[in-house]
Amino acid sequence: MWSEFHAFDSSVHALVRLEAPACPHHVYKNLLRACNRRKSLSLAKQIYAHLAFHRLHLSPALGNYLVVTLAACGAVEDACSVFDHLAERTVYAWTALISAYTERGHASSSLQLHQCMKEDGVLPDQFTFASLFKACGSIFDVHAGRELHFDAEKRGILTDIVVGNSIISMYGKCGFIADAEFVFQSLSERVIASWNAMIAVYVDQGHERKALQLFRQMWEDGIGPNKYTFASVLLACGSAIERYDDRVLDGSFSKLLLFEIGQALHAYARNLDLATEPYVITALLNLYGKGGTIKEVENTFTQCLHHDVVLWSSVLYAYVDQGHGVHALLFFQEMQRRGIEPDQHTFVIVLQACGIIAEQEKGLLFEEQLVKVMSLDIARALHNDARRRGFISDSFVCNILINVYGKCGSIKEAEDIFSGMPVRDIVTSTSMLTALVEQGNGYKAFLFYKQMLEEDTMVNDINLLCILQGCVEAGSIEMCRELHFVVASAELDIDIPLAATVMNAYGSCASMVDAEVVLEGLSHPDIVPWSVCIAGHAEGLECFASLRVFEESQCLGICCDEAAFASVIASCSRGGLVDHGLLYFVSLGRNYQITPGVKHYGCVIDLLARAGAFNKVKRILDIMPVNPDLNLLLSLLSACRLHGNVELGQWAFENAVRLQPTQTAAYALMSNMCCDP
Numbered sequence: 225m226w227s228e229f230h231a232f233d234s235s236v237h238a239l240v241r242l243e244a245p246a247c248p249h250h251v252y253k254n255l256l257r258a259c260n261r262r263k264s265l266s267l268a269k270q271i272y273a274h275l276a277f278h279r280l281h282l283s284p285a286l287g288n289y290l291v292v293t294l295a296a297c298g299a300v301e302d303a304c305s306v307f308d309h310l311a312e313r314t315v316y317a318w319t320a321l322i323s324a325y326t327e328r329g330h331a332s333s334s335l336q337l338h339q340c341m342k343e344d345g346v347l348p349d350q351f352t353f354a355s356l357f358k359a360c361g362s363i364f365d366v367h368a369g370r371e372l373h374f375d376a377e378k379r380g381i382l383t384d385i386v387v388g389n390s391i392i393s394m395y396g397k398c399g400f401i402a403d404a405e406f407v408f409q410s411l412s413e414r415v416i417a418s419w420n421a422m423i424a425v426y427v428d429q430g431h432e433r434k435a436l437q438l439f440r441q442m443w444e445d446g447i448g449p450n451k452y453t454f455a456s457v458l459l460a461c462g463s464a465i466e467r468y469d470d471r472v473l474d475g476s477f478s479k480l481l482l483f484e485i486g487q488a489l490h491a492y493a494r495n496l497d498l499a500t501e502p503y504v505i506t507a508l509l510n511l512y513g514k515g516g517t518i519k520e521v522e523n524t525f526t527q528c529l530h531h532d533v534v535l536w537s538s539v540l541y542a543y544v545d546q547g548h549g550v551h552a553l554l555f556f557q558e559m560q561r562r563g564i565e566p567d568q569h570t571f572v573i574v575l576q577a578c579g580i581i582a583e584q585e586k587g588l589l590f591e592e593q594l595v596k597v598m599s600l601d602i603a604r605a606l607h608n609d610a611r612r613r614g615f616i617s618d619s620f621v622c623n624i625l626i627n628v629y630g631k632c633g634s635i636k637e638a639e640d641i642f643s644g645m646p647v648r649d650i651v652t653s654t655s656m657l658t659a660l661v662e663q664g665n666g667y668k669a670f671l672f673y674k675q676m677l678e679e680d681t682m683v684n685d686i687n688l689l690c691i692l693q694g695c696v697e698a699g700s701i702e703m704c705r706e707l708h709f710v711v712a713s714a715e716l717d718i719d720i721p722l723a724a725t726v727m728n729a730y731g732s733c734a735s736m737v738d739a740e741v742v743l744e745g746l747s748h749p750d751i752v753p754w755s756v757c758i759a760g761h762a763e764g765l766e767c768f769a770s771l772r773v774f775e776e777s778q779c780l781g782i783c784c785d786e787a788a789f790a791s792v793i794a795s796c797s798r799g800g801l802v803d804h805g806l807l808y809f810v811s812l813g814r815n816y817q818i819t820p821g822v823k824h825y826g827c828v829i830d831l832l833a834r835a836g837a838f839n840k841v842k843r844i845l846d847i848m849p850v851n852p853d854l855n856l857l858l859s860l861l862s863a864c865r866l867h868g869n870v871e872l873g874q875w876a877f878e879n880a881v882r883l884q885p886t887q888t889a890a891y892a893l894m895s896n897m898c899c900d901p
Contacts, residue, residue, distance in 0.1 A: 259293050284312040295320035300328065315349050323355040331359035335368055350384040357390035361397030369394045383412055389421040396425025416450055423456045432464035436485065451501040454493045458507035461486035465515040483515035500527055506538050513542030518551070536564050540573045549580030553602070568618045571610050575624040578602050582631035594663070595633035603628045604637075619647065623655045630659020654687045661690055666697035670707075677710070692725045701733040708742075720749070724756045731760030736769065751777075751785050759791040767799030784816065790823045797831035805831040826856035833863030838872055854883050861890060865897040873897050 287310045294303035303324065307317060318341045325334040338356055341348065348356070353376050360369035373391055381387050388411050395404035408414070408422045419442045426435035439457045442449070449457075461482050490508060493499040499508070505528040512520040521542040528535055536559045543552035556574045559566065566574070582599035607625055615621045622645050629638035638659045645652060653676050660669035673691045688707070695703045708726055723742055730739040739760050743753050754777040761770035774792050777784060789812055796805030809828045812818045825848045832840045841860070845852070852860075857880040864873030873894065880890040 257289075257293075259297060284310070284314075288312075288314045288317040291317040292320040295324040298324075300324045313344060313346065315346050315352060318344075318346055319349065319352040319355060322352060322359070326355050326359040326362065329362070331363040331365075334359040335365075347379070350381050350387050353381060354386045354390040357387070357394040361394040364398045366395070366398040366400055369398065382410075385411075385413065385415055385418065389417050392418070392421040392425060396421075396428055399429060401425060401429055401431065414447075416447055416453065419447055420450070420452045420456060423453065423460075427456050427460045427463065430463070430467070432460040432467075432482075435460040449492075449496070449498075451498050451503045454489060454498055454501075455503040455507040458486055458489055458504065458511050461489070462507070462510040462514045465511075479515065483511070486511040486515065500529060502528065502530065502532065502535060506534055509535070509538035509542055513538070513545050518542065518546060518548060531562075531564065533564055533567055533570060537567075537570045537573055540570065540577070544573055544576045544580065547580055549577040549584070552577035553581075566613075568615045568621055571606065571613075571615055572620050572624050575603070575606055575621070575628050578606060579624075579628045579631045582628065596631070600629075600632040600634055603632050603634075619645070619649065619652065623651050626652070626655040626659055630655075630662050633663060635659060635663055635665065650687070654690060657687055657690050657694075661694040661697065664697050666694040666703075667700070669694035670700075670703050673707075689722060689725050692722075692729045695729040696732040701730075701735050701738075704729045704733055704735070705738070708738075720746075720752050723749070724753045727753055727756045727760065731756065731763065734764055736760050736764060736766065740773075749782075751782055751788065754782055755785060755788040755791065758788050758795075762791040762795040762798070765798055767795040767801065770795035771801075771804070786818055786821060786824070789816075789818065790827055793824060793827035793831060797827060797834055800835065802831055802835050802837070822850045822853050822856065825850060826853065826859065829856060830859040830863065833860050834866070836863075836867045838864075838867070838869055841872070852879065854880055854887070857883070858889055858893065861893045861897075865893055868897075870897065 287306060291303045291307045291310070294300075294306065300321070303321060307313065307321060310317065318337065322334045322337050322341075325331070325337065334356060338348070338352075341352075353372060356372050357369060360366070360372065369391075376382050376387055376391070382391075388407060391407045392404045395401070395407065404422065404425045408418065411418055419438065423435045423438050423442075426432070426438065435457060439449070439453065442453075464482050465479050465486075490499060490511075493504055498504055505524060508524045509521055512524055521539055525531070525535065525539050536555075540552050540555055540559075543549075543555060552574065556566070556570075556577070559570075578599055581602065582596045585596040585599050588595055588597055603625070610616055610621055610625075622641055625641050626638045629635070629641070638656060642648070642652065642656045657669055657672055657676075660666075660672060669691055673687070673694075676687070688710070692704075692707060695707060704726070707729070723746055727739040727742050730736065730742070736757070739757055743749060743757050746753060754773065757773050758770050758777075761767075761773060770792060774784070774788065777788070789808060792808050793805050796802070796808065805828060809820065809824060812820050812824060825844065829841055829844055832838075832844070857876045861873050861876040861880065864870070864876060877890050877894040880887075884890075
């Protein structure tokens with residue numbers, strides 16, 4: 225009766241105050257039903273405590289319903305305690321526990337409960353199967369999922385919409401898109417949830433084009449989208465923009481077109497009064513963060529009536545994604561001022577913002593280590609805040625802390641976090657490796673990498689690329705050869721980026737013979753490894769070798785890029801091959817349709833200035849369509865000093881100082897030129 229008069233809270237409090245359980249079972253069931261609807265954990269536990277205190281005998285119906293309510297409200301341990309003492313367990317109680325374990329991330333326990341359920345002789349219903357398929361998808365156990373699929377088909381439950389949609393999601397999570405498509409096509413009836421499930425599969429697996437095509441098909445079939453549909457297709461647009469940048473996707477989609485599609489979807493959602501739904505707002509923030517401006521992100525955020533931690537974190541991510549570290553931290557402060565409690569995901573994003581600030585900050589040399597003082601103070605404050613909130617046990621937070629401390633120049637603090645982590649994965653090891661390499665500790669990074677191998681930590685392209693960069697910093701040929709052996713013996717696919725990095729490492733150690741061996745071992749090398757080889761010879765002052773490799777690439781039909789031509793002209797400059805260098809420069813636009821950039825003009829001016837051809841230098845300076853950069857001006861100033869051309873040297877000095885007033889190289893060169901006899 226109390227529940228009928230909407231005084232649910234008062235009903236429970238009055239019940240708890242009763243000295244003896246005077247209520248019939250149906251009253252308890254009504255109260256538990258209301259708890260279940262409201263997902264009120266505190267009130268559900270009060271009812272359970274009342275029943276336990278008075279040792280009321282639970283009928284099978286009340287006992288099973290108590291299990292269902294406790295599990296649904298999040299009191300899984302209490303639900304299990306009641307469940308273990310039940311004489312009769314219904315499918316509803318089993319399903320409630322299976323669902324609760326799945327929602328809490330204990331999918332393996334859900335599958336074990338299913339086995340116990342079968343041994344108890346209780347047959348699963350459609351809701352049991354839905355929870356079990358969700359469990360399989362969360363741990364990518366397609367084998368168990370297929371067995372359940374067969375079992376559901378045998379029991380004739382596949383016609384149920386809930387089961388069918390759950391199977392689609394399960395196969396999608398496990399990466400079996402063809403199976404998900406087959407189930408989707410086999411559905412006797414496709415409701416909006418079915419379309420949403422299939423669209424979400426495409427988005428999760430990176431098939432954004434298919435997601436948008438299915439959305440169009442759904443629209444043509446007269447199925448109206450809901451907030452979940454819009455969230456998925458908007459995420460598809462944002463993800464495609466991020467992955468493909470300015471390239472064309474599948475021959476038709478470009479970054480601009482994808483953004484325009486996203487804007488059209490936003491307008492469509494607005495017409496259906498769905499644009500202010502939190503799910504849709506989150507997806508819109510992602511879209512505008514990837515393809516729009518921060519102003520569009522902020523405007524979208526203000527349109528939402530209820531700002532939860534997910535929405536605040538989405539805006540934070542947009543700031544970080546567009547490189548606005550300071551704005552992200554200020555927004556984080558405002559979020560806390562408004563009483564929004566950050567979660568682990570929020571801290572990961574804010575720490576990334578701190579990393580951006582560290583990359584932009586000029587460091588101070590302290591004990592032979594470049595320390596970013598301001599960023600380090602921010603990182604320590606965030607670290608303390610995360611510790612106070614109990615987030616340090618989260619591996620994602622620890623991994624990003626290692627990364628940020630590395631960027632700030634505090635390797636000791638990064639190592640302390642690494643050593644204090646009870647469980648380390650490949651991301652943790654790669655974060656520590658990256659921190660060492662970024663701080664120029666190439667040899668220490670190499671020793672750490674060897675330790676990773678001894679501990680059987682997984683070797684992948686990412687950490688190999690990282691440690692090879694460490695070899696470049698250290699300039700150790702022994703390290704390069706040992707790592708090259710690791711790459712070969714690990715039977716990793718030597719793709720173009722990895723091969724180019726190996727070659728670059730050899731080049732930094734003045735071993736271009738080894739670099740060319742790597743190039744020859746590639747079955748279909750593109751311009752990238754060829755450019756690395758050309759540049760390696762050029763930087764090693766091997767101008768004829770650099771030109772030889774360039775001509776070989778032309779004979780093989782490799783279309784050289786801007787970087788390759790810059791290296792070739794630089795080689796000619798260092799070798800005094802003025803005519804060759806000018807021919808290569810002229811051929812840029814004439815034969816290769818490449819517009820010369822400031823780097824090419826810098827190389828050709830260096831070529832002429834070294835030879836003392838200052839009249840030609842002046843003519844090029846007068847007609848070049850780009851403004852000279854600091855490197856061009858400093859190389860010209862150096863050549864002017866060499867040949868005693870004070871007038872042009874003075875011009876180069878003044879322009880260099882105008883570009884960067886605080887750099888010292890120009891002052892030193894000008895001073896030396898003035899002091900020269």
